[in-house]
Amino acid sequence: MNFENIEKLAEILDKYNLSEIDYTESDAFSITLKGAVAAPVQAMAAPVAQAASAAAPVVNSDEGLHIVTSELVGTFYASASPDSAAYIKVGDEVTVDSTLCIVEAMKVMNEIKSEVNGTVVEILVDNGTPVEYGQAIIKIKPS
Structure with a gap:
């Protein structure tokens, strides 16, 4: 298990609004990610996301699709x-x-x-x- 795979698990946790993910790769490696752990990371990323959205206004382009x-x-x-x-x-x-x-x-x-x-x-x-x-x-x- 590498850091990228852990990030993917965290993305799945967030994307599907899960409270917890348990992952076991073998008897030697097991990890549990909980939704509450991801919140501080999102809070730290919020100013960056707000700055990016201020620079490029979001337009709802789904109309007609x-x-x-x-x-x-x-x-x-x-x-x-x-x-x-x-x-x-x-x-x-x-x-x-x-x-x-x-x-x-x-x-x-x-x-x-x-x-x-x-x-x-x-x-x-x-x-x-x-x-x-x-x-x-x-x-x-x-x-």
């Missing part, structure tokens, strides 16, 4: 296998029934298909990330 959501709880995969190219990337044109990604649930690979024709604007989840039912995963600008 089609938001693709996860149809089930599972793991998001951008491609069919680790050696395969991603199904989509930002800027790609997609059509109705184009495969966008896979969500694995209980060892079953479920293809998520586009419901609209359009351009991929943003992919909201990283490859291999857990997703929840109804979670926004991809933004598409309909054509």
